[in-house]
Amino acid sequence: MSEPARPPLRVVVLGGGTAGWMTAAGLARLLPGMANVQLIESEDIGIVGVGEATLPHIRGFVERLGIDEAAFMRATHATYKLGIDFRDFGRLGESYIHPFGSFGEEVAGVGFHHWWLQLQSQGMAGDLGNYSLAVAAARADRFAPPAGDASLASTYGYAYQFDATLFGPFMRDFGLGIGVARHEGLVIEVERDAQTGDVTALVLEDGRRIEGDLFVDCSGFRSVLLGQELGEEWEDWTHWLPCDRAAAMPCTHATGAIRPYTTATAMPAGWRWRIPLQHRMGNGYVFASSFTSEDEACETIRSAADGEPLADPRILRFRPGRRRRSWSHNVVGVGLASGFLEPLESTSIYLAQMAITYLIELFPEGPGIDPRDRNEFNRLVDMEYDRVRDFLILHYHATTRDDSDFWNHVRTMTVPDSLADKMELWRRAGRIEKYSDGLFYDASWIAVYLGQGVFPERHDPRTSLADPARVEGALERLKRTIADHVAAMPAHADYLHRESARLAEEA
Numbered sequence: 358m359s360e361p362a363r364p365p366l367r368v369v370v371l372g373g374g375t376a377g378w379m380t381a382a383g384l385a386r387l388l389p390g391m392a393n394v395q396l397i398e399s400e401d402i403g404i405v406g407v408g409e410a411t412l413p414h415i416r417g418f419v420e421r422l423g424i425d426e427a428a429f430m431r432a433t434h435a436t437y438k439l440g441i442d443f444r445d446f447g448r449l450g451e452s453y454i455h456p457f458g459s460f461g462e463e464v465a466g467v468g469f470h471h472w473w474l475q476l477q478s479q480g481m482a483g484d485l486g487n488y489s490l491a492v493a494a495a496r497a498d499r500f501a502p503p504a505g506d507a508s509l510a511s512t513y514g515y516a517y518q519f520d521a522t523l524f525g526p527f528m529r530d531f532g533l534g535i536g537v538a539r540h541e542g543l544v545i546e547v548e549r550d551a552q553t554g555d556v557t558a559l560v561l562e563d564g565r566r567i568e569g570d571l572f573v574d575c576s577g578f579r580s581v582l583l584g585q586e587l588g589e590e591w592e593d594w595t596h597w598l599p600c601d602r603a604a605a606m607p608c609t610h611a612t613g614a615i616r617p618y619t620t621a622t623a624m625p626a627g628w629r630w631r632i633p634l635q636h637r638m639g640n641g642y643v644f645a646s647s648f649t650s651e652d653e654a655c656e657t658i659r660s661a662a663d664g665e666p667l668a669d670p671r672i673l674r675f676r677p678g679r680r681r682r683s684w685s686h687n688v689v690g691v692g693l694a695s696g697f698l699e700p701l702e703s704t705s706i707y708l709a710q711m712a713i714t715y716l717i718e719l720f721p722e723g724p725g726i727d728p729r730d731r732n733e734f735n736r737l738v739d740m741e742y743d744r745v746r747d748f749l750i751l752h753y754h755a756t757t758r759d760d761s762d763f764w765n766h767v768r769t770m771t772v773p774d775s776l777a778d779k780m781e782l783w784r785r786a787g788r789i790e791k792y793s794d795g796l797f798y799d800a801s802w803i804a805v806y807l808g809q810g811v812f813p814e815r816h817d818p819r820t821s822l823a824d825p826a827r828v829e830g831a832l833e834r835l836k837r838t839i840a841d842h843v844a845a846m847p848a849h850a851d852y853l854h855r856e857s858a859r860l861a862e863e864a
């Protein structure tokens with residue numbers, strides 16, 4: 358006899374920012390019949406509303422939910438992103454692009470960067486970025502989607518840069534359309550089971566009670582359930598990532614070209630972002646309040662913006678780190694309620710997306726939660742945060758800058774053992790720690806190490822078996838093929854207009 362169908366689990370999402378609506382839409386769409394999703398949000402509190410740059414993984418999320426990419430891009434005024442241009446990080450006046458794509462390819466089982474290092478040691482190598490299609494296209498302000506086959510035209514990916522104030526409402530409309538129930542109001546009380554301590558209901562200001570079996574805390578930095586109610590401890594990483602404020606200010610586009618990448622420029626007490634959208638430019642100075650004041654940061658971003666300001670600078674305050682556990686009792690934290698690592702590599706929305714993915718994979722089969730599922734979720738989320746944390750710290754630590762107190766601090770600070778080991782592996786022989794889960798694989802680490810002037814003592818000895826002139830010839834051919842390919846791509850702005858016109862025609 359087959360088991361009687363279980364009633365869907367009652368899921369209550371607290372918070373209607375990016376994390377809340379992504380969670381609600383994700384659960385409603387991908388767990389049909391298993392989750393009955395309600396969402397509470399308060400217009401009085403509002404959302405963070407920054408977070409304009411993403412990683413390529415978001416495309417998988419949009420696609421799995423069945424959202425049309427072109428419609429999504431139009432609604433959020435999005436542009437395409439091929440990577441991040443880092444300026445002045447390793448040394449003042451130097452820059453490199455961290456691409457969403459590879460550099461060359463392995464030859465005879467030896468990673469491309471070793472061949473490049475071999476030539477470089479003999480003064481025969483060109484700029485590493487010339488061997489990456491994503492970097493070359495970004496530098497030329499060109500864009501076309503990858504071919505999706507095994508050719509050179511598929512050696513890169515892309516993400517979106519969008520207006521964060523429009524992304525939430527877009528996901529809200531989508532969520533409401535697939536059956537998410539929305540409650541507007543302020544949660545002022547949390548009811549819990551006297552024996553288990555599990556949350557049983559949230560009480561709104563007007564007296565409404567919203568009951569549930571599983572609660573997802575997407576209440577932003579307030580962390581109403583996980584932090585305030587359950588007292589889940591915060592692991593503070595300020596000693597490794599001292600930036601704890603941002604001054605954000607949108608402005609108009611100064612030039613006609615819309616760049617298919619984000620720019621991160623190192624500043625005396627942090628760095629500033631420039632994110633091109635279709636209709637405006639996002640700007641912000643992420644800074645350490647122990648090294649500069651809020652007023653000074655606002656003044657800096659005002660004078661650094663290329664276009665006309667569209668608003669006054671807005672200060673956002675945060676503490677880098679994460680909750681010790683993201684899932685406690687029957688409360689799962691997603692988004693800022695569970696942790697925040699500054700936006701240097703645009704990882705926050707990715708971290709929310711991964712938490713949603715893991716929650717779906719480990720979704721309780723009934724009202725009782727198996728602690729092993731909870732532990733596994735927490736292990737996976739920790740792994741994601743640790744990987745991102747180490748990679749971010751590398752950008753600060755791998756520098757020769759000594760022109761400000763901030764850079765002197767990050768250059769000389771002690772880094773986590775996990776990062777120290779990775780850097781040692783690289784320094785000795787140009788090796789990258791291998792892992793298959795989490796963010797940032799070989800090409801990312803190579804981009805930052807070499808881009809910031811961290812060269813290994815030696816490279817793979819197998820490269821000496823090849824004739825340097827032949828290696829040089831092969832690299833030259835690759836460079837030319839990439840350049841030809843890029844020349845055939847449309848300008849990024851033209852591609853955006855073409856897609857938008859196609860959508861209008863289809864409509």
Ligand SMILES: Cc1cc2nc3c(=O)[nH]c(=O)nc-3n(C[C@H](O)[C@H](O)[C@H](O)COP(=O)(O)OP(=O)(O)OC[C@H]3O[C@@H](n4cnc5c(N)ncnc54)[C@H](O)[C@@H]3O)c2cc1C
Nearest residue numbers: 372373374376399405408410544576577692693700705706
């Ligand atoms: C300076 C800065 C730059 C960033 N840049 C990027 C970036 O480039 N890329 C990226 O991926 N991420 C970025 N982020 C992170 C990104 O903004 C967040 O991950 C994203 O906005 C998710 O926020 P959230 O939904 O968790 O929280 P919020 O947007 O704060 O939403 C919280 C929600 O909870 C509700 N709420 C809270 N308390 C209550 C209550 N008591 N009752 C009812 N409702 C309540 C609020 O109404 C709101 O709807 C950046 C963040 C900052 C601070």
